[in-house]
Amino acid sequence: MPLSQPIILATLTITTLIFLLSTHLVLIWVALELNTLAILPLIAHKSHPRAIEASTKYFLTQAMASALIIFSGTLNYEMTGSCQIVELTNLTSMIVLTLALFIKVGLVPFHFWVPEVLQGMSTTAAIFLLTWQKLGPLIMLFLISPLINFELTSVVATLSSLVAGWMGLNQTQVRKLMALSSIAQMAWIIVIIKYAPSLAILTFYIYSTTISATLLTLDKMSTTSIKYLIISFSKSPITTTILMISLLSLSGLPPLAGFMPKWLTINQLLAEKAIWIALLMLITSLLSLFFYLRLWYNSSSTMPPSTTNTTRLWRKSTPQSNFTINLLTMATTTLLLSTTLMKAITKQEYSLG
Amino acid sequence: MSPTGTTFMFSFIICTIGLIMYHTHLLSTLLCLEGMMLSIFMALTMLSLDLHTSSFILPLTVLTLSACEAGVGLALLVASARTHNTASLKNLNLLQC
Numbered sequence: 001m002p003l004s005q006p007i008i009l010a011t012l013t014i015t016t017l018i019f020l021l022s023t024h025l026v027l028i029w030v031a032l033e034l035n036t037l038a039i040l041p042l043i044a045h046k047s048h049p050r051a052i053e054a055s056t057k058y059f060l061t062q063a064m065a066s067a068l069i070i071f072s073g074t075l076n077y078e079m080t081g082s083c084q085i086v087e088l089t090n091l092t093s094m095i096v097l098t099l100a101l102f103i104k105v106g107l108v109p110f111h112f113w114v115p116e117v118l119q120g121m122s123t124t125a126a127i128f129l130l131t132w133q134k135l136g137p138l139i140m141l142f143l144i145s146p147l148i149n150f151e152l153t154s155v156v157a158t159l160s161s162l163v164a165g166w167m168g169l170n171q172t173q174v175r176k177l178m179a180l181s182s183i184a185q186m187a188w189i190i191v192i193i194k195y196a197p198s199l200a201i202l203t204f205y206i207y208s209t210t211i212s213a214t215l216l217t218l219d220k221m222s223t224t225s226i227k228y229l230i231i232s233f234s235k236s237p238i239t240t241t242i243l244m245i246s247l248l249s250l251s252g253l254p255p256l257a258g259f260m261p262k263w264l265t266i267n268q269l270l271a272e273k274a275i276w277i278a279l280l281m282l283i284t285s286l287l288s289l290f291f292y293l294r295l296w297y298n299s300s301s302t303m304p305p306s307t308t309n310t311t312r313l314w315r316k317s318t319p320q321s322n323f324t325i326n327l328l329t330m331a332t333t334t335l336l337l338s339t340t341l342m343k344a345i346t347k348q349e350y351s352l353g
Numbered sequence: 354m355s356p357t358g359t360t361f362m363f364s365f366i367i368c369t370i371g372l373i374m375y376h377t378h379l380l381s382t383l384l385c386l387e388g389m390m391l392s393i394f395m396a397l398t399m400l401s402l403d404l405h406t407s408s409f410i411l412p413l414t415v416l417t418l419s420a421c422e423a424g425v426g427l428a429l430l431v432a433s434a435r436t437h438n439t440a441s442l443k444n445l446n447l448l449q450c
Contacts, residue, residue, distance in 0.1 A: 040429075048436065050447050053436075053448055055432075057448075070415060078400055
């Protein structure tokens with residue numbers, strides 16, 4: 001669809017600008033709705049049954065979430081006479097708006113659409129769905145973060161981390177694993193959004209970079225299942241190494257950029273005396289570490305001493321290394337320095353009082 | 354809350370429950386979505402009359418976008434009828450784990 005693609009991309013850009021610029025609830029709702037409608041052609045762009053099914057599921061969940069958002073706005077308008085999102089003081093409309101945003105980003109009680117929609121679409125469009133589409137709901141959460149209920153967000157965050165890791169344990173489809181990993185990463189964003197909203201945005205930024213690098217690499221190697229990762233090292237060692245680095249960064253191991261937001265989040269949670277939440281987040285992230293490490297193990301299991309006993313995908317072309325992927329992976333690795341820098345700058349703020 | 358506001362809120366909640374509970378046909382789900390949006394449209398119209406703001410831009414915006422949403426929903430209904438041979442929601446099961 002060469003003609004409609006610029007229009008779609010322009011709509012996505014403009015609606016995200018509206019998110020960034022406005023605080024009127026109806027205007028933000030319009031932007032959310034247009035964003036949803038604009039991404040649908042990207043999901044359903046090849047008209048086969050799985051794509052149509054994915055777009056139907058995506059449409060139904062998102063339409064219901066946006067109806068709940070405008071409902072909470074109307075309720076607040078009736079009760080307080082204000083349509084500003086920062087003045088959402090009515091408790092019922094606050095809770096409804098938070099839950100609707102959780103549906104939008106796919107957190108745990110409402111997470112079932114994320115793996116299924118991702119399974120039905122192409123990997124490049126999945127990058128849009130996992131990063132760009134989540135920006136709008138996160139900005140709304142950022143705007144209402146002083147009013148948000150910490151019990152609600154912390155329970156949803158720990159449950160998301162737990163359930164996403166749990167579902168990933170026996171999953172072999174790589175795109176579904178990426179969807180579950182996105183749910184687990186959103187948990188780290190949600191748990192801190194009440195106390196340090198800017199830290200949540202930083203977490204989202206690093207998550208977007210890393211998951212874009214991972215998905216681009218997987219798309220380059222045309223991998224859809226863990227099985228095909230086994231032959232990846234013999235096909236393209238550099239791309240496989242890049243994939244490994246991105247996966248470790250997603251899991252948040254210290255030498256990589258994914259470590260920084262997790263460290264700062266745990267620090268902030270401890271400073272707010274939410275020790276049990278911090279402990280639960282750390283323990284449940286081990287579950288997602290397990291499936292990242294399984295991907296890692298499978299892609300490195302045919303390194304030189306051992307031979308591969310899987311047939312090659314001869315129909316697919318051998319991937320070449322790509323500038324965008326290299327750039328993103330460099331970003332995920334060299335942001336390491338920023339960890340120490342951030343720690344040095346914010347020493348007073350994040351110290352254990 | 355005024356009696357009309359309560360009525361519209363209840364109609365919204367009933368439509369939401371219908372959307373959540375009924376998984377028979379895609380068309381009934383789309384009708385529930387339309388019911389949600391229409392109850393919100395009417396509530397906003399009544400509110401604009403009550404508050405004497407005489408700004409009908411809010412309900413009209415909501416109505417316009419809900420019409421767009423209904424159009425997209427019907428397009429998806431047609432598309433899933435073409436690819437799945439049926440528009441029943443039970444047949445949308447290709448992507449489950």
